[in-house]
Each structure stands twice: as structure tokens, then as C-alpha cells.
Amino acid sequence: MLDIKFIRENVDFVKTSTKNKGFDETVVDRLLAVDENRRKLIQETEELRAKRNKLTKNDIEEGKKLKESLKVKESELEIIEKDFNELINQIPNPALKDAPVGKNDKENVEIKKWGEIRKFDFSPKDHLELGTNLGIIDFESGAKVAGSQFYYLYGDGALLELSLTMYALEKLSKKGFLPVITPDLAKAKFYLGTGYVPKGEEAQTYTIENEDLGLIATAEVTLAGKHSDEVIPEEKLPIKYVGYSHCFRQEAGAYGKYSKGLYRVHQFSKVEMFVYCTPESSEKIHQELLAIEEEIYQELGIPYRVLDMCTGDLGAMAARKYDVEAWMPGRNDYGEITSTSNVTDYQARNLNIKYKKKDGTNEFVHMLNGTAIVMSRVPIAILENYQNEDGSIDIPQVLQKWMGKTKIEAK
Numbered sequence: 072m073l074d075i076k077f078i079r080e081n082v083d084f085v086k087t088s089t090k091n092k093g094f095d096e097t098v099v100d101r102l103l104a105v106d107e108n109r110r111k112l113i114q115e116t117e118e119l120r121a122k123r124n125k126l127t128k129n130d131i132e133e134g135k136k137l138k139e140s141l142k143v144k145e146s147e148l149e150i151i152e153k154d155f156n157e158l159i160n161q162i163p164n165p166a167l168k169d170a171p172v173g174k175n176d177k178e179n180v181e182i183k184k185w186g187e188i189r190k191f192d193f194s195p196k197d198h199l200e201l202g203t204n205l206g207i208i209d210f211e212s213g214a215k216v217a218g219s220q221f222y223y224l225y226g227d228g229a230l231l232e233l234s235l236t237m238y239a240l241e242k243l244s245k246k247g248f249l250p251v252i253t254p255d256l257a258k259a260k261f262y263l264g265t266g267y268v269p270k271g272e273e274a275q276t277y278t279i280e281n282e283d284l285g286l287i288a289t290a291e292v293t294l295a296g297k298h299s300d301e302v303i304p305e306e307k308l309p310i311k312y313v314g315y316s317h318c319f320r321q322e323a324g325a326y327g328k329y330s331k332g333l334y335r336v337h338q339f340s341k342v343e344m345f346v347y348c349t350p351e352s353s354e355k356i357h358q359e360l361l362a363i364e365e366e367i368y369q370e371l372g373i374p375y376r377v378l379d380m381c382t383g384d385l386g387a388m389a390a391r392k393y394d395v396e397a398w399m400p401g402r403n404d405y406g407e408i409t410s411t412s413n414v415t416d417y418q419a420r421n422l423n424i425k426y427k428k429k430d431g432t433n434e435f436v437h438m439l440n441g442t443a444i445v446m447s448r449v450p451i452a453i454l455e456n457y458q459n460e461d462g463s464i465d466i467p468q469v470l471q472k473w474m475g476k477t478k479i480e481a482k
Contacts, residue, residue, distance in 0.1 A: 072159050072420050075106060088165035091172055091382040095161075102158040109151045116144045163387040164417035167354070170391050173381025179394070180381065185365065186374030188398050189456060196462070197401025198454040199332035202228060204462050205481050208333070220322065220337045227479040231453070231466075232340060232446045234473030239342040239367065239443040240313060246363065248313035248344060253293035255317050256284045261296035264421035266388040275320045290314030291440045294345040299422040303436065305429055309348035309356060313443065316341060329402050332451070339447035344411075346439045349426065353413050353437035354391075360411040360441035361393050367443060368408070371467045373452045374398040376405055388414045397452035408448040411441030 078085050082099060090096040119141045126134050166172075171180045202208030207228030213221035224232060240250050256279070267276045267288045276285040287293055294314045303310070318341050333339075344363065348356050361377070368375050380392040389412040396405035416435035419425070425433040457465040464479040471477055 072417065073162055073164070074420065075102075075159060078159075078162065079103065079106070085162065085165065088382075089162055091166065092163045092385060092387070093174065093383040094163050094387070098158055098161045102155070102162065105151060105154050105158055109148070109155050112144060112148045112151060116141065116148055119144060163385075164390050164415060166382045166385055166389075167391045167413070167415075170385065171379055171381045174383040175381075176384045178381040179384055180379040181376055182379050182393075183377040184374075185369060185376070186372070186398070188374050189400070191400070193460040195400045195455065195458060197332065198399075198451040199401075201454045201458055201462060201464065202332075202450075205464070205479060207231075207479065210332070218337075220335065222333070222336065226482065227474070227476075228450075230474055231450055231470070231479070234470045235444050235446060235449060236315060236340065236342060237473050238470055240315065242367065243313035243342070243344065243363070243443060246311075248311040251290075251294065251312050251314045253287075253290045253297075253314050253316045255287055255319070257287050257292045257296055258283050259285060261299070261422070262287065262292050264299075265292045265295050265418055266386065267292060275322070277319050277321060286319035287316060288320045289318050289341060289440075289442075290316040290343040291345060294343070294440075295418055295422060295424075295438060298347065298424050301424055302433055303347065303424070303426045305349065305426050308426055308436070309346050309352065312345045314343045314345060316343070318445075329404075329406060333447045334406065334451060336447050339445065341445045342443040344439075344441040344443055347424070347426075347436045348439070350416065350434070350437050353415060353439060357391060357393075357411065357413040357439055360439060361395075364395050364409050364411060364441060364443065368395060368397065370469045371449070371453065373408075373449075373456055375408070380410075388412065388417055390415045390417070397448075398456065399452055400455045400458075401451070406448070406451070408452060409442040409445060411439070413437070413439050 078099065086096040086099045089099060119137055123134065123137045123141065171178070173179065199208065207225050209223040209225065212223050244250050262276050262285045275288045278285045293316065294312050317338060319338050322335050322337060344360055346356055375395050375397045378394040378396065380394060385392050392410055392412040394407050394410045397408045399406045415437050418438050419435040424436050426436045427433055453467060454464055457467065459465065462481065466474050466477055466479060
């Protein structure tokens with residue numbers, strides 16, 4: 072969430088930034104109206120408490136009246152606090168000044184391309200046909216056991232996922248990231264605080280009935296929650312984690328022809344980078360996360376492009392975001408395989424995570440995330456870009472030591 076003091080002092084800026092992100096800017100005025108009533112009620116409540124505290128044992132009748140008045144005011148305050156919290160959480164994090172202004176994904180800005188798109192001398196297949204023919208991907212059994220958009224991996228399909236995991240964890244640990252295996256469940260405070268909602272059109276989180284728990288959509292949730300309600304000494308920053316977890320997403324709604332196969336599934340594994348840092352260093356670290364993502368896909372030999380996401384495609388949390396899209400021959404187009412976001416202090420305010428500065432004062436940390444490898448998308452790019460005419464798949468060189476072979480072939 073944003074600081075209410077910042078909103079009061081920068082009304083026009085917050086309205087403009089809210090509108091630029093595609094959100095309803097009128098919520099700002101509604102919030103400020105509620106905030107004014109809220110502050111008035113807080114003052115009245117405090118005055119009643121102060122009067123009650125001054126009463127003596129002889130002021131019994133006055134004490135009863137003040138108690139009743141205070142009860143009414145506290146009840147009104149409880150209702151208005153709920154309205155206040157609902158409204159302030161509807162105001163998105165303003166985009167950083169260098170983020171391109173635009174309405175939707177069609178206005179994202181391509182800033183880089185890497186790699187040569189392969190020209191096949193045969194008709195290439197998509198990953199689903201390749202994986203099915205090789206006997207390494209099985210959506211039919213997944214649907215039978217768990218429903219549509221679930222799948223099994225067999226043999227070299229399973230080994231490919233584990234090889235990608237080990238490759239990413241080894242690379243990131245050498246760069247100073249602490250490898251972490253997180254819980255796959257989190258309390259509502261943490262999935263809501265990081266922006267993963269369980270209801271509505273944007274629903275992503277599967278919730279557990281009769282429990283204050285949901286299945287996480289990303290290790291971002293659990294890595295952000297790890298330091299909630301803490302004050303971190305400045306000398307310990309930046310803190311860099313690389314988290315491995317299973318991820319679960321409802322993926323409500325229709326997504327078109329490119330959603331078949333692995334591209335949009337309900338359960339997958341992911342290696343996620345997560346950083347806590349000072350406000351002064353967050354933009355620099357954001358560039359470092361993007362550079363790491365590019366290094367990974369260059370080493371995997373997958374052609375890609377980098378997009379600077381426009382304001383209308385940033386979502387509520389991110390102040391700046393880059394997407395990396397891999398070339399996918401099966402669709403003859405690029406498809407997103409990773410992103411990295413700077414959410415500044417937006418999540419930190421939700422989760423109350425501060426750092427103690429060298430001058431002794433406390434300030435909210437900045438938090439950043441970036442996917443190293445998502446196992447539902449990167450295998451698509453590998454299978455499709457490295458396929459041979461006979462249906463076999465050459466294994467990228469950096470994965471061969473983990474796979475123990477150079478090629479995936481039908482058994």
C-alpha cells in the first residue's frame with residue numbers, strides 16, 4: 072500500500088499514476104473523504120479516553136456516559152477503518168518515471184533482442200506434440216487424476232526440469248543468492264500482501280477450506296513473508312534469496328490458442344530471485360536481476376526479446392517491470408518466460424518490513440523479484456528450438472552435466 076501522508080500531499084500525482092495504470096482514479100477522492108472522517112473519529116475517541124482517564128472514583132455517572140460514548144465512537148471507527156483499508160489497497164504503486172506510459176500489453180516497449188531465430192529445413196512441431204511423442208509429457212493422466220491443465224512428466228521430461236533447477240540454483244548461489252526451499256502454503260496476510268487475490272476475475276490463489284492458508288502462486292509470497300514485521304539492520308542489506316517452490320494458480324478465464332500444453336497450467340515449479348535492499352539501490356539491483364535472466368537464456372541458447380512494460384500492464388504492485396519473451400517455433404512468435412519487478416516499498420508497507428538506517432531511523436525496505444527459470448515455460452522453448460527432424464531434442468550444453476546425456480530420444 073501507499074503511505075496515506077504521501078497520498079494527501081501528492082493528490083494530483085497519485086490520481087494520474089493510478090489512471091496511467093488503468094485503475095479507477097476516483098478511488099483517491101473517496102479514500103481522502105474517508106480518511107478525513109477517520110482522523111476526526113480518532114481525535115474524538117482520544118479526547119473521550121483522555122476525559123475518562125481524568126475521572127475520579129466519585130464521577131460514576133460521568134464515567135458511565137463517557138463509556139457509552141466511547142463504545143459508540145469505537146464502533147464507528149472500526150467500520151471506517153475497514154473502509155479506509157479497502158480503499159487504500161485499491162490504489163496501485165505509482166510507476167517509476169522511466170516506465171513507458173501505455174494502456175495495455177500492446178504498448179509495451181521492446182528494448183532488446185538476442186539470438187538468431189532458427190530456420191528449420193523441416194516442419195517443426197510444437198512442444199506438446201514433441202513431448203507426447205517422446206513419452207515425457209502426459210496431460211491425459213493429469214486431467215484424469217487432477218483435472219484439466221495438470222500434467223505428468225516422465226523420464227527425460229522429469230530430468231530436464233530437475234536439471235534446469237540445479238543449473239539455476241548453482242548459478243545464483245555463485246552470485247551471492249542464498250538457496251531456499253519455501254513452504255508451498257502461506258497465510259492470507261502474505262498472499263494478499265504480495266498481490267495474489269483469491270477471488271474475482273484476477274483470481275490466482277487456491278485457498279484451503281476452513282484454514283487461513285492458500286497455495287502460493289510463487290515463492291515471492293513466502294520469501295516476502297519471511298521478514299514480515301521485522302527491522303533489518305542496514306549493514307545486512309541487500310539480502311538476496313533464490314527460492315525454489317511449487318506454484319499453484321487458478322488461471323481463471325480464457326487465454327486463447329497459445330495457452331495449450333505447458334504454457335498455462337495450474338501447477339508448476341519455479342526458481343525465483345528475491346531481494347531486499349535500500350531505496351537508493353533498488354533500480355540498480357533491478358538491472359542486475361534482468362542481466363542475470365538474460366545471462367541464463369543466453370547460456371541456454373534460446374533467442375529472446377526484452378520488453379519494458381508500460382504503465383497499463385504493470386499491475387498494482389510493480390513500479391517497473393521487464394518481461395523476457397523466448398522465441399517459440401510452435402507458435403512462430405515470442406512467449407513470456409520470465410519477468411523481473413521492482414515493487415519499491417509497496418509490499419514492505421503491506422507486510423511491515425523496515426530497515427534501521429545508520430542514523431538510527433527506520434525506513435521501509437525496497438523489494439524486488441525476478442524469475443530465474445519457470446518450469447512450465449522454459450521447457451517449451453528448449454523442446455521447440457532444439458528439436459530435430461526425427462523428433463529427438465538436443466540438450467543445451469549447460470544442462471548436459473545434469474542430464475547425463477546430449478539428446479532426448481524416444482525410448
